[in-house]
Amino acid sequence: MLTTLSGRSVLLVIGGGIAAYKSLELIRLLKQRQAKVTAIMTKAASEFVTELSVASLTKEKVYTDLFSLTDEVEMGHIELSRSADLLVVAPASADLMAKMAHGLANDLASTTLLATDKKILLAPAMNVRMWQHPATRRNLGLLKADGVLTVGPNDGEMACGEYGPGRMAEPAEILAAIEAYFAGGALPLMGAGTGSRPLAGRKVLITAGPTHEPIDPVRYIANRSSGRQGYALAEAAVALGAETILVSGPVHLPIPPGAQMMPVETAAEMLKTVEAELPADIAIFAAAVADWRVAAASGEKLKKGAGGLPDLKLAENPDILKTVAQAKSKRPKLVVGFAAETQNVVENAKAKLAKKGCDLIVANDVSADKGVMGGERNTVHLVSATGVESWPELDKREVARRLMEDFARRIGAKA
Template identity: 60%
Template sequence: MSSLAGRNILFILGAGIAAYKVLDVMRRVRERGAHVRTILTSGAAEFVTPLSVGALSEAPVFTELFDLKNETEIGHIRLAREADLIVVAPATADLMARMAHGQADDLATTVLLAADKPVLCAPAMNVRMWHHTATQRNLAQLAEDGIHFVGPDEGAMACGEYGLGRMAPVEVIVEKIEAMLGPEARPLAGRHILVTAGPTHEPIDPVRFIANRSSGKQGYAIAEAAEALGACVTLVSGPTDLAAPPGVRRLNVETAEEMLAAVENALPADAAIFAAAVADWRVAENPSAKLKKSGGAPTLALTENPDILKTIAAREDRPALVVGFAAETGDAAAKGQEKRRSKGCDWIVANDVSPESGVFGSDENDVTLVTGESAEDWPRMRKAEVARRLMTRIAEALEGRPYLPTRAGHGA
């Protein structure tokens, strides 16, 4: 039996050319046994008709907030209450903006504001609109509110431009819906997972800094894998060129001290994975003016940075599972075991970063998972697969443990 059998899915269609693709999504989920209801925004009705939507859903199509018959029965509350999942597709820039600001000026946004069920957005818009600061700000707010995302993809658009902003393919949206409604596929639902990623930049002066070669790819992959398993994810990221995974709340930092503060402010968490490559040292005195050549190299007095992993592992309100990363060059298992003991964390993921490994900046990793007194050498694989395997193991380790009592600020 399909995971969608008997489930109630409410589709909210936004005003975009991709609205016609949503009809195929509706058809496919109904083939899998789901019951479908639809809200058509006024703009969406310019692209698809209530007649075509109603024919595919075999159910009335809702369009108006002030509908005499439906609202005498408090229709918007009923629609929100009876849905197991709300799918907003296409999620236009305007619809995302109104969601992010809690507006309720039509049936669609009123239902969304009244909903206490999972919401999945499939964004679709022009590439410039997607990259606009306002849209990215709204995306971050919605992710913090617990909204899930699928896409957008990169490709040619109806406007003739090319880039990020195409709605995710129909089959990908259907897979995401199945993942969200299948409890066996969402073992981290209701959990808060904290991830750090990327390097830190420690200023020498206003234009120079101490850093390392970390790309942040592994940490970002872990955050994405955790979100796919249903978790509410906070990603504390040092400077990278990577885009935040959809549905993930990202906090940007520069230095080790800033990263520690952001991590502490993000607690409590069910599990914390420290994949960031944090600089061990910083300049003791950071001058306010650029250092000039003056007959020789300057002498830099260094001081030790806070040990984020050790600090969090020692807290009374520490996450149930604290996982550190250890960048090693040779004998990763032994060095990872020693680091696990010295830091007081539960697990260590030791990865080989020797020059011949080619790990830094690449899409692959070579890791050893150190848990307790055992060590597992994983075969070299893509960082996305390392992330999926690690998060699956974490989900298994958290099974049966109490959930956090609150989810303030994390969409619960």
């Protein structure tokens, strides 16, 4: 299955600092998205993670020495700097940022960063005092003026015991920024160099995937939902600082790092779990909940026999979106529904918005020829009481990023 990063080459520069251990998870996420990852480690980085660990995950040689005759013959620093599609520095220490800002090149990492003709994405990580020091602020300004991109840092507790901005963005946040870059969109609103995240202190509740409604112990009613859009929304919510609860039907996807996973199977279980997790600031109902269930599921496997076809009487499942949107207590500030349609997409979404009582409907065309269900891309229409905003076809993670930033703006920062 192709992703935004399929066939992309990322050169990861691992700087020194305790946050270097997070680079291992970043590599795993990039490889999971089918990106090629080559790594350069600074001397200080090797004090925190080993070359063997990095090489085991990248499946590539790890480069460390500017003056290695073998490395320069096989792939010199000039070739390293230009063979990748994007250079990512994570963690980017204050020392490494200072070298970049002033054009210093006395080791392989700084030389490669100076010689590149590709975009650079920094994930700064350092003590809060170092991050707030005027010298670091000047260096950051110079780097941004040179077109260097940044993600984070976040507020958090430091290894030294202090608290504040300077904590490296989480691997999922860095991944989202990398995917946004390759998708052609703006980088997520994560950190923005100040440590602020628009959903910090907020609780976001998301449903995802299909539900399975049992017929008997081995058969069930379901649909083709892969859960990808809901899981991408959970990743984006985490990246923007939210406490993220993901209530998911059965899917084959990794749990988004930082999200709290609540697995369910049926619509009734999903509603019960959602209600137990309220209150929340934002509730997003991206799950493709089965409209019907078998009224009386068999406790034994139904067998073929002379009696003919089994008589399966259906009952209507609870309407989770409507139940939460019209709740008299614990109603989230923003309730968002999804409308998966095969015809009259916008018209049906408008009708659903009025019927359910939610604040927004994200509508998409899930006709078989669109490849949305089970696919990596989506075309959505954001329907509200004030109008319709139609978006171009995008990777589902880019859709999720834009949606979460829109939702964050609608509810505002936590007082």
